[in-house]
Amino acid sequence: MSLLEKSIYWDSFYSSRKKGAPAYPSQFAAFVINELADVDGIIEFGCGNGRDSEFFAAHGFELLALDASKEAIELCRSRSAHERARYVQSTAGEARDALQGFLAGKRKVAVYARFFLHAIEEAEAAALLDLLGVMLPSGSQVFFEYRTVDDAAQDKIFGTDHYRRYLEHGSALAGIERAGFSIVYQIEGHGLAKFRDEDAKVGRCVAQKN
């Protein structure tokens, strides 16, 4: 799927679900909020309908949420209840300026991305990790959750139209370390991102900037 096809796909996905955005966070966001270590703000990549961004903002965190889809960002802005949450349409590859603005004056931040690394191409994911490795202050935390290779064969509630690049968990962790982070916690398994009849096999990782 080309970048343009992906962008058309996600715009149509979010425009058809305007009334259906859940008001509650994902399991991963509930896990992450307990792991945050005195950060000055949170940056979310691939925020989608904003359910997790709004959860973090509701708990007092300053937030920058990015998504490539114009429809997703419009949806997030229309339902946002928090001035401290800023929604920006941007691909991960074009995020440098938005990141720079958000990081100004901050001691350390958290980066959060759920079901995002597997939704972008390998080159863009590697470039994003490199950018984070260069730009994040030392001690900053990153939190990723992504579908892993064993999940490829499982049935999906959202079918096969989503672009999914199933990750090998060990390789994903090695890539995060190569970019200048230390893995603090990681797990791969079922039960972490269950959604109705679908219990995806996912990898989770918490890492800290060296």
Ligand SMILES: C[S@@+](CC[C@H](N)C(=O)[O-])C[C@H]1O[C@@H](n2cnc3c(N)ncnc32)[C@H](O)[C@@H]1O
């Ligand atoms: C599988 S969805 C995950 C959404 C949300 N994080 C969640 O867990 O429900 C992937 C999201 O990444 C966005 N996306 C896809 N490619 C992107 C890119 N290159 N840069 C930024 N966002 C992108 C899509 O618009 C979509 O909202």
